Amino acid sequence: MTADQQKKAAAIAALEYVKAGNKVGLGTGSTANHFIEALAEKARGGFDVECVATSRASFQLAQSLGLKMTTLEKQPHLDVTVDGADEFDANWQLIKGGGGALLVEKIVATSSRYMVVIADQSKKVNALGRFPLPVEVVPFGVNATSWKIDRALRILDLKGKQVLRLKDGKPFVTDSGNAIIDVTIGHIPDPRRLDNLLKSIPGVVDHGLFIDICGIVLMGTDDGVQTFRKA
Known part of the structure; x- marks a missing residue:
């Protein structure tokens, strides 16, 4: 199939x-x-x-x-x-x-x-992270929010490549009017802790960890x- x-x-x-x-x-x-x-x-x-x-x-x-x-x-x-x-x-x-x-x-x-x-x-998958993790962020201060996401990853000794999602060459806009940063991590050993850290960042609306x-x-x-x- x-x-x-x-x-x-x-x-x-x-x-x-x-x-x-x-x-x-x-x-x-x-x-x-x-x-x-x-x-x-x-x-x-x-x-x-x-x-x-x-x-x-x-x-x-x-x-x-x-x-x-x-x-x-x-x-x-x-x-x-x-x-x-x-x-x-x-x-x-x-x-x-x-x-x-x-x-x-x-x-x-x-x-x-x-x-x-x-x-x-x-x-x-055996462990989450192969697929880029979408993080929905408010349009204001996207670069500042991105820096805070990177800091959260470093707390967990993770490295992530962040890319602002685009559509037709322009920032992708969700139905709620927000932007999305896709974070390629590769392996997330503790999804629950990352979930909590990302939720604590001002500017992060939510993320794709369920x-x-x-x-x-x-x-x-x-x-x-x-x-x-x-x-």
């Missing part, structure tokens, strides 16, 4: 975790799109759900496919969020944010009873979908 076929298989498997009448968080990205399409097809058969999107792109796709949409303002507690991940490890720790929606994805996921991650087998949020990972493989469930 190709990586995309593995993603699609995981997305279809995730439908088992959605019940009629559920309030569902919809992730962002190519893997999440497979789930949105599968859920919309099931909904066309009379399966009633209401959804909250984590990005404009996901909202537009879901709405175009006929899914009923709501917001966290109207529905602050969700039953389940289904989303992809850029990396996950054996402790259900994630790196997310490759699509630039990490802040809203984290808000939606933590507003849910549980989060189901869908992924292809290339996303499973700690103690995900409870189930569905990973597509050549031999079918494997389930990793947190006890």
